[in-house]
Amino acid sequence: MNNYPQASRILVAIDCIIFGFDGKDIKLLLIKRNFEPEKGKWSLMGGFLNAEEDLADGAVRILYNLTGLKDIYVEQLETFGKADRDPGERTVSVVFFALIKIDDHDSEAVKSHNAAWITLDARPKLIFDHEQMVGRAIEHLKYNAALHPIGFELLPERFTIPQLQKLYEAIYNIPIDRRNFSRKLLSTGLLIDTGQKNNNSATKKATLYKLDAERYKTKFHSFWNFMPDSMKSQ
Amino acid sequence: MNNYPQASRILVAIDCIIFGFDGKDIKLLLIKRNFEPEKGKWSLMGGFLNAEEDLADGAVRILYNLTGLKDIYVEQLETFGKADRDPGERTVSVVFFALIKIDDHDSEAVKSHNAAWITLDARPKLIFDHEQMVGRAIEHLKYNAALHPIGFELLPERFTIPQLQKLYEAIYNIPIDRRNFSRKLLSTGLLIDTGQKNNNSATKKATLYKLDAERYKTKFHSFWNFMPDSMKSQ
DNA sequence: CCAAAAGTGTTATTTTTACACCCATGA
DNA sequence: TCATGGGTGTAAAAATAACACTTTTGG
Numbered sequence: 001m002n003n004y005p006q007a008s009r010i011l012v013a014i015d016c017i018i019f020g021f022d023g024k025d026i027k028l029l030l031i032k033r034n035f036e037p038e039k040g041k042w043s044l045m046g047g048f049l050n051a052e053e054d055l056a057d058g059a060v061r062i063l064y065n066l067t068g069l070k071d072i073y074v075e076q077l078e079t080f081g082k083a084d085r086d087p088g089e090r091t092v093s094v095v096f097f098a099l100i101k102i103d104d105h106d107s108e109a110v111k112s113h114n115a116a117w118i119t120l121d122a123r124p125k126l127i128f129d130h131e132q133m134v135g136r137a138i139e140h141l142k143y144n145a146a147l148h149p150i151g152f153e154l155l156p157e158r159f160t161i162p163q164l165q166k167l168y169e170a171i172y173n174i175p176i177d178r179r180n181f182s183r184k185l186l187s188t189g190l191l192i193d194t195g196q197k198n199n200n201s202a203t204k205k206a207t208l209y210k211l212d213a214e215r216y217k218t219k220f221h222s223f224w225n226f227m228p229d230s231m232k233s234q
Numbered sequence: 235m236n237n238y239p240q241a242s243r244i245l246v247a248i249d250c251i252i253f254g255f256d257g258k259d260i261k262l263l264l265i266k267r268n269f270e271p272e273k274g275k276w277s278l279m280g281g282f283l284n285a286e287e288d289l290a291d292g293a294v295r296i297l298y299n300l301t302g303l304k305d306i307y308v309e310q311l312e313t314f315g316k317a318d319r320d321p322g323e324r325t326v327s328v329v330f331f332a333l334i335k336i337d338d339h340d341s342e343a344v345k346s347h348n349a350a351w352i353t354l355d356a357r358p359k360l361i362f363d364h365e366q367m368v369g370r371a372i373e374h375l376k377y378n379a380a381l382h383p384i385g386f387e388l389l390p391e392r393f394t395i396p397q398l399q400k401l402y403e404a405i406y407n408i409p410i411d412r413r414n415f416s417r418k419l420l421s422t423g424l425l426i427d428t429g430q431k432n433n434n435s436a437t438k439k440a441t442l443y444k445l446d447a448e449r450y451k452t453k454f455h456s457f458w459n460f461m462p463d464s465m466k467s468q
Numbered sequence: 469c470c471a472a473a474a475g476t477g478t479t480a481t482t483t484t485t486a487c488a489c490c491c492a493t494g495a
Numbered sequence: 496t497c498a499t500g501g502g503t504g505t506a507a508a509a510a511t512a513a514c515a516c517t518t519t520t521g522g
Contacts, residue, residue: 438474441475
């Protein structure tokens with residue numbers, strides 16, 4: 001069957017930008033390639049879309065290979081399609097944006113792929129246009145974390161308000177007022193007090209909350225402001 | 235040169251969702267296909283990405299073919315990649331979102347493509363997954379018109395505040411308070427009073443404004459609220 | 469002179485910001 | 496007992512929402 005004889009068939013790649021948070025910094029999961037092409041250089045985790053595979057399934061497959069996780073927060077970000085973006089062969093790359101709970105990943109799988117968690121500041125040069133992809137993903141993270149409750153995807157199942165605050169401070173690289181932040185968060189009605197306290201702290205133990213899964217679903221598309229207004233123009 | 239021998243080459247399509255505004259309704263530019271496949275049915279305007287063409291250039295080419303316009307507001311929206319989305323052959327489609335000033339388009343070109351401006355309510359069933367694409371684009375329009383000053387792209391070079399209000403009322407399908415809307419708009423500093431008045435009106439003539447191009451560029455990424463807060467949860 | 473649409477001002481309410489003190493904990 | 500981080504309240508400022516009258520125009 002060939003209804004479109006004159007059109008070009010092109011490689012379709014999938015590249016994944018994977019963010020994590022270690023309690024202090026936002027990190028990217030990058031791989032040091034032990035395969036060709038560009039062996040020895042750093043890149044995003046990727047692969048090709050299979051002939052009979054749904055695009056979204058391809059992203060899940062690639063994320064699973066690297067992290068051992070199946071229920072990851074994934075969004076399609078943007079498709080990169082400059083004619084010369086891959087010098088080997090014309091390739092269009094669909095970039096996916098993933099947020100994971102950093103403690104959940106399978107460190108064996110990560111190790112076997114020669115991958116590492118790297119802070120944004122310390123990231124090496126990446127191959128092809130992967131640098132631009134990361135730039136776009138950081139932009140997306142900043143933009144969307146202010147409007148939707150996606151920050152939770154980077155934290156453990158149970159988390160404290162101070163943890164969440166540190167996350168937002170890392171994303172926007174600004175200090176946030178503790179009192180206002182806490183009030184704003186609690187007023188969303190998204191947080192359920194688990195009654196437990198955090199043991200990690202050497203001082204007063206913070207309350208552990210979990211997400212109200214129902215409300216999270218229904219409120220996800222609301223427009224919010226986790227970010228101070230002074231950041232809105234950036 | 236074939237560095238990736240085992241990967242599949244796939245057709246890459248480009249489909250364009252083109253919005254216009256006639257002063258009363260938001261409209262879509264759709265084509266009634268006078269070519270195979272699916273001849274006689276309605277679809278989005280589209281085409282295939284050429285072997286040596288940048289993706290963004292492909293979108294511009296396709297938009298130009300249909301509208302005769304080159305400086306159109308275009309954003310990449312989303313890539314649709316279900317394995318079975320095109321029954322003819324595996325095709326991944328990159329969907330673009332375009333806003334045009336409806337009076338500017340080349341009606342000859344539109345006619346020769348068998349295309350028509352159709353209101354959202356009156357739109358026919360579309361082929362393949364084009365229906366979903368349109369749904370996604372409407373969502374995107376609603377979301378983004380509230381946060382960025384993209385509404386202007388649907389209006390003539392010179393426009394009045396009441397025109398802009400009607401546009402927003404059409405997008406969100408709600409009545410907006412004239413006084414609050416006008417104040418909010420003018421406070422952005424984006425509008426320049428041209429000193430002219432609108433002749434179309436049968437009653438009091440409204441002031442014609444134009445965009446402050448400089449400010450438009452610098453303020454584009456600001457987060458705004460052209461939408462009343464009561465809509466935020468939708 | 470009247471119907472229809474444009475323009476504009478004030479007040480109440482809500483949201484956001486700025487800011488300081490007390491509490492719990494383990495070393 | 497003290498240093499560290501967690502928890503909370505209040506008042507000022509800013510933004511938003513609600514609301515009504517006057518002006519211009521063409522028929």
